[in-house]
Amino acid sequence: MNRTGRTAAAFAAAACLALAACTGPASMEPPVVDVPTPLPDGVNFSPDASPADADTSCDPLSSYSPGSVTAEQARALLEDPEQISIGISQSTNLMGYRDPETNELAGFDIDIATAMVQAIMGDATKVRWVPMNSADREQALADGRVDMVVRTMSITCERWENVEFSTEYYHAGQRLLVAKDSGIAGLAEMTADQLVCTGASSTSVGNIAAVNPEVQPVTVPDFNDCLVLLQQGTVDGVAIDDTILAGMAVQDPTLQVVGDAFSEEHYGIAFQKGDTDLARFVNGALAAMIADGRWQDSYDEWLAGPLATGPAALTTQYRD
Numbered sequence: 001m002n003r004t005g006r007t008a009a010a011f012a013a014a015a016c017l018a019l020a021a022c023t024g025p026a027s028m029e030p031p032v033v034d035v036p037t038p039l040p041d042g043v044n045f046s047p048d049a050s051p052a053d054a055d056t057s058c059d060p061l062s063s064y065s066p067g068s069v070t071a072e073q074a075r076a077l078l079e080d081p082e083q084i085s086i087g088i089s090q091s092t093n094l095m096g097y098r099d100p101e102t103n104e105l106a107g108f109d110i111d112i113a114t115a116m117v118q119a120i121m122g123d124a125t126k127v128r129w130v131p132m133n134s135a136d137r138e139q140a141l142a143d144g145r146v147d148m149v150v151r152t153m154s155i156t157c158e159r160w161e162n163v164e165f166s167t168e169y170y171h172a173g174q175r176l177l178v179a180k181d182s183g184i185a186g187l188a189e190m191t192a193d194q195l196v197c198t199g200a201s202s203t204s205v206g207n208i209a210a211v212n213p214e215v216q217p218v219t220v221p222d223f224n225d226c227l228v229l230l231q232q233g234t235v236d237g238v239a240i241d242d243t244i245l246a247g248m249a250v251q252d253p254t255l256q257v258v259g260d261a262f263s264e265e266h267y268g269i270a271f272q273k274g275d276t277d278l279a280r281f282v283n284g285a286l287a288a289m290i291a292d293g294r295w296q297d298s299y300d301e302w303l304a305g306p307l308a309t310g311p312a313a314l315t316t317q318y319r320d
Contacts (some may be wrong), residue, residue: 037234039229039234040220040222040228042221043218043225043229044200044218044220045195045216045218046216047217047218047219049205049208049209049213049216049217050206050209051206053206055156055157057157058160059317060156060165060266061155061167061168061266061315061317062319063164063165063166063167063268063283063317063319064276064318064319065283065319066281066284066287067284069277069280070281071119071120071281073277074120074277074278075120075121077147077277077278078120078278079144079147082126083121083126083127084116084120084126084128084148085128085130085145085146086116086117086127086129086130086146086148086150087130087132087140087141087145087148087149087150087151088105088109088110088130088131088132088149088150088151089109089131089132089133089134089224090131091131091224092107092151092152092244092247093107094108094246094247094250094302094303095107095109095151095243095247095302096108096109096110096150096151096152097247108170108298108299108301108302108303109150109151109152111294111298111301112150112169112170112269112286112295114127115285115289115294116148116150116282119282119284119285120282120285132146132149132151133221133222134152134153134199134221134223135199135201137153137270138163138270141163141271141272141273142162142273144272147271147272147278148269148270148271149271150269152243152244152267153267153268153269153270154203154241154265154266154268155168155267156203159270162273163270163272164271164272164273164274164276164278164279165270165271166269166270166271166279166282166286167286167287167317167318168267168314168315169267169268169269169286169314170267170311170314171264171266171267171311171313172241172242172264172265172267172312173242173262173263173312174204174207174239174240174241174242174263174265175241175257175258175261175262176196176237176238176239176245176257176258176259177237177248177249177255177256177258178230178236178238178258179230179254179255179256180254182237184236184237184258186258186259186260187211187212187239187259188211188259190214190237191215192214192215193216194215194216194237195218195235195236196208196215196218196235196236196237197217197218197223197225197226197230197235197239198217198223198226198238198239199219199220199221199223199226199240200219200221201221203263203265204217204239204263208239218234223238223244226238226240227251230255231252242307243307245257246303246306246307249306250306269282269286283318287316296311299311
């Protein structure tokens with residue numbers, strides 16, 4: 001073998017030794033890195049979970065009689081008479097969400113809100129949609145950022161202290177969303193080592209404690225974050241209105257809504273405190289929408305299938 005051949009052989013041998021050194025013994029494993037599960041901002045694993053006492057300080061479902069308020073008078077009450085601003089969700093499937101195919105807002109709440117825009121403005125396009133989470137609803141009205149909120153907002157005496165409400169436009173109930181393979185049949189059977197998620201500003205925390213004081217509630221600023229926590233296994237269930245849970249189950253077929261409703265949730269359109277005439281006009285527009293079948297058409301399109309039931313009867317009553 002000549003010198004060049006011997007050199008090449010030496011290089012080949014060195015390369016083999018280097019490769020063996022790099023691969024190391026078969027028992028060597030890469031280091032295990034503990035990556036924490038990402039959590040949404042504002043998650044609270046120890047909220048006040050006192051059972052909610054029934055608030056009988058008002059008749060929450062009594063709103064203002066439509067009276068003789070005209071569309072022109074209603075427009076004059078808006079921050080901008082040329083355009084109405086409405087707080088909505090754009091991430092609550094079936095109720096208020098942005099359709100990924102059309103990039104348009106859609107859902108039952110959006111249908112209700114659009115009908116109100118048409119009634120007040122005479123043109124359904126004269127609207128500024130303001131996406132917000134559930135915790136922002138009352139403050140957005142107080143600050144004048146929106147003229148009304150149509151976002152699965154339950155009518156309660158406590159909320160009447162801060163906002164005005166329309167008559168009821170939907171009657172929901174809170175239930176439980178779990179994984180299909182969880183074996184959980186309802187909220188009442190959950191144990192002290194299980195976690196159930198709900199929205200921080202919803203009425204659910206007190207309702208959960210009233211049904212099952214053992215289970216640990218977890219709150220997030222927006223109930224849509226609960227879906228992520230359930231999918232990643234951080235919580236064992238989500239307790240919120242059945243309309244919202246049905247939308248989550250449509251998004252993720254591995255989940256299901258279980259158990260009987262453990263509350264009654266009466267949705268109303270909310271207005272800034274003192275905007276009683278705007279509420280009066282909207283009450284007339286809601287009554288017309290229900291009477292002429294547009295309300296039922298919207299229910300059939302968005303909720304009849306996923307909820308697999310007919311709508312609960314609405315309560316329409318006035319305080320004057």
